[in-house]
Ligand SMILES: O=P(O)(O)OC[C@H]1O[C@H](OP(=O)(O)OP(=O)(O)O)[C@H](O)[C@@H]1O
């Protein structure tokens with residue numbers, strides 16, 4: 093499966109000056125919502141991710157995604173794995189599990205994102221699941237922006253990866269886009285933040 097081509101075909105591999113969720117900057121942005129607006133593509137991607145997870149022998153009781161970007165990917169993955177789906181969301185900046193979702197003591201979870209850059213949002217969701225008594229066994233994403241190592245790829249973990257070392261990350265492809273810290277960034281124009289939180 094050529095995930096890069098799928099993003100290109102959906103006009104979802106954007107070029108410009110972007111501010112990322114982590115506060116870093118990039119000239120590229122993967123706009124997963126444009127890919128996932130086609131339910132058939134969402135199913136194709138989620139089925140491939142579920143297949144990787146199944147092959148690893150990992151079984152979970154549920155999938156949890158951080159809102160907003162991870163929701164469609166997480167729901168599609170939960171459908172493919174035939175397990176429950178819940179989400180965590182930011183309320184006044186803090187990631188929380190709300191809406192009456194129950195995490196049972198000892199229940200196992202996979203945290204699913206659309207895109208993993210630093211893994212910061214995924215980690216915040218994982219902490220909420222664990223605070224409520226769940227056990228996070230793995231992370232998953234449609235694409236990995238190349239800072240975290242993942243199952244099936246020899247890409248090396250970089251210092252800015254926030255995911256725990258002892259939990260596997262499953263993803264369909266690595267995108268090794270350059271990322272700039274605020275100190276390194278020399279964008280002359282205002283960078284645009286495409287996610288739900290704005291600049
Ligand atoms: O691995 P990270 O460094 O945490 O970055 C990846 C996150 O960034 C995006 O969300 P973003 O916050 O930009 O938008 P959203 O609020 O619409 O999900 C994306 O959907 C991931 O959740």
Ligand SMILES: O=C(O)c1cc(=O)[nH]c(=O)[nH]1
Nearest residue numbers: 112113114121122207209
């Ligand atoms: O790091 C991010 O915020 C990010 C990068 C990307 O390519 N796509 C996305 O949705 N978020």
